[in-house]
Amino acid sequence: MHKSGLIELDVVLAVARLRGFRAAARELGMSSTAVSRAIAQFEKRLGVRIFNRTTRSVALTEAGRQFVAAVSPALSEIQLAITAVADHRATPTGTLRLNCAVGAARAFLVPVVLEYLRRFPQMCVDIATEAHFVDIVGEGFDAGIRMADAVPGNMIAVPFGGALNFCIVGAPSYFAKREKPRAPQDLMSHTCIRARWPSGAPYRWEFERRGERLALDVPGELTLDEPTLMRDAAVAGAGLAYLWDAHVANDLAAQRLVAVLEDWTVSSTGLCLYYPDRRYVPAPLRMFIELLRERQVTALHGEAVVAG
Numbered sequence: 001m002h003k004s005g006l007i008e009l010d011v012v013l014a015v016a017r018l019r020g021f022r023a024a025a026r027e028l029g030m031s032s033t034a035v036s037r038a039i040a041q042f043e044k045r046l047g048v049r050i051f052n053r054t055t056r057s058v059a060l061t062e063a064g065r066q067f068v069a070a071v072s073p074a075l076s077e078i079q080l081a082i083t084a085v086a087d088h089r090a091t092p093t094g095t096l097r098l099n100c101a102v103g104a105a106r107a108f109l110v111p112v113v114l115e116y117l118r119r120f121p122q123m124c125v126d127i128a129t130e131a132h133f134v135d136i137v138g139e140g141f142d143a144g145i146r147m148a149d150a151v152p153g154n155m156i157a158v159p160f161g162g163a164l165n166f167c168i169v170g171a172p173s174y175f176a177k178r179e180k181p182r183a184p185q186d187l188m189s190h191t192c193i194r195a196r197w198p199s200g201a202p203y204r205w206e207f208e209r210r211g212e213r214l215a216l217d218v219p220g221e222l223t224l225d226e227p228t229l230m231r232d233a234a235v236a237g238a239g240l241a242y243l244w245d246a247h248v249a250n251d252l253a254a255q256r257l258v259a260v261l262e263d264w265t266v267s268s269t270g271l272c273l274y275y276p277d278r279r280y281v282p283a284p285l286r287m288f289i290e291l292l293r294e295r296q297v298t299a300l301h302g303e304a305v306v307a308g
Contacts, residue, residue, distance in 0.1 A: 008038050009071060014035075017138065019059070020058050049064070092284045094123065095126055096124070096285060100145030101131060106247070131225055143288075146272065146274065151274045154276075156275055158274070158292060160271060161270050163268065163269070164246075168265065169243065169251070171235055171257060184205075190239070193224060193233050193238060195225065202223065218242075231247055231251065240260070
């Protein structure tokens with residue numbers, strides 16, 4: 001049997017992870033035909049079918065699952081070694097793949113990414129925004145961005161952006177017909193834009209003042225799971241929304257929204273960039289982390305650049 005090249009192994013792992021030839025081809029910069037041919041030739045040399053194919057799906061066979069499980073760690077080590085050598089170049093190149101919630105990307109991440117691309121013009125950044133938590137290693141991401149308390153314990157976490165402050169906001173048009181709530185319990189007679197966790201469970205609005213804490217399942221006909229949609233609905237007068245203050249800072253300054261119950265609002269743990277606990281961190285990711293830390297130091301000196 002001829003020796004297999006790394007490209008063929010990359011193709012096998014990409015198809016296995018993305019569950020399709022087209023998706024693997026896009027990631028690898030190849031045609032779907034080339035990916036299909038590489039898989040067929042590889043299986044022919046092995047004498048074993050790695051994938052079961054139908055017109056609608058691609059799935060690993062049992063032999064394929066065993067092969068991918070055995071090869072993935074070794075190939076990862078080889079790729080890290082190649083990247084380590086490439087890091088000796090003056091300017092990093094390649095693609096940095098990040099996964100995060102869309103709210104984090106809009107409120108905190110984009111300004112940092114734009115600065116990163118300005119500094120390293122040979123780099124590309126690919127951001128996938130998803131509400132639900134994903135396995136960044138299994139899905140092929142270099143790092144993830146989530147709330148600090150959601151980061152898995154086996155990951156290296158890099159805090160940035162500071163604590164997140166929440167606020168309750170409504171449009172002037174909404175308050176033109178209703179009195180402003182003076183206590184959290186008053187919300188039970190208001191129209192609220194409810195939030196939903198990625199699991200599908202409703203989010204209970206949280207409050208705290210002078211040691212007193214409570215959480216309310218507020219009433220409302222509209223339930224959303226994306227902060228920009230909540231902000232848009234609140235500006236349109238659809239009801240009260242519970243959001244990070246960074247999402248609505250411009251609206252509050254322009255008086256498109258009004259904050260209420262400010263003495264009851266809470267803060268939460270900030271955001272973290274996280275990545276696998278490896279012996280070696282690739283230069284593109286390492287430089288992105290350095291930029292995050294640099295922006296964090298600047299923010300502590302009074303310039304809130306991370307939040308835009």
